[in-house]
Amino acid sequence: MTAQQPTTAPRMPVAVVGLGPMGIVLAETCLRGGHPLTVWNRTAARADDLVARGARRAGSVAEAVAAAEVVIVCLKDYDAMYAAFGDTTRAAGSGRPGPLVVNLNSGTPQEAREAVEWAASRGFGYLDGAIMVPPPLVGSPDAVFLYSGPREHFDTYTQALETLGSPRYLGPDPGLAVLYNTALLEMMYATMNGWLHAAALVGSAGVAAADFAELAHGWFTPAVLSPASFRADAPDLDRAEYPGDLGTLHMNLNAIEHILRTSREVGVPDDQPRLMKEIAERAIAAGYGEQNYYAIFETFRT
């Protein structure tokens, strides 16, 4: 089944705990997907619109938990989840297992692992997850949701999880979803900062970002990161093989120094190229100067 496909199959009762910008869209998506929906938010008024459209308002997290088989938690962080749940436990004598708590807030892998014990002590199943798209994409087949934790939870509740987007199961270690999430976000911020600093560099000569964009994107995607080269080069990282025959780290340091000197010359902040230079110099000091740029990975990995 793809996300949002109409179906006549009975839908699992779902609760959404947390109605910030993301939680509201998750709840709307569950409603559209036909799930009987219960919602709870610390600031209760945020549920008004959902209630007008058919959701049931829970007066407490305990009430939301008792009403659902899947409790989607989308709060600011793990501490907010603990605060919101207070001493809520699985409803005694409910005669059914669970519910499954699916926690979609961001955090650290250790926080996710600790949450498993917290959930087990309350009688909840637990899957940790991460949302890899902004709210407008939730519910579309392009909406990637990452999950980690017990495989049987993922398999049992796949139908409900598919309502939100395309679920990807990463493995039994509950910390994996937030670890992937932070790794992908790091890629996003590093790439965006590169683009913004580059736009500022050409902007120093009066070039509009809009004029630079087409050339920048057209160059970046095949020359630096094409889908084929990205996948083809990744195994070199696993093998720790960085042949420098097409370009060495020394050569790349030279290019980075030009970015640094140009930034200073045109009055653009130089902290980003300074950091890139420090990283390259550290790898050269560790003996990787005649290998290619990817050898920097050796100074990053644990």
Ligand SMILES: NC(=O)c1ccc[n+]([C@@H]2O[C@H](COP(=O)([O-])OP(=O)(O)OC[C@H]3O[C@@H](n4cnc5c(N)ncnc54)[C@H](OP(=O)(O)O)[C@@H]3O)[C@@H](O)[C@H]2O)c1
């Ligand atoms: N928005 C996005 O684009 C996006 C994308 C991907 C992932 N995410 C993740 O989704 C999660 C939620 O994000 P968001 O954008 O909806 O907004 P947010 O500002 O991160 O979280 C807001 C929600 O947290 C609640 N909250 C905060 N502290 C609380 C506490 N101590 N006790 C109870 N509730 C508390 C708020 O309740 P009140 O309404 O009462 O303040 C509200 O429901 C975050 O972890 C975020 O990283 C967001």
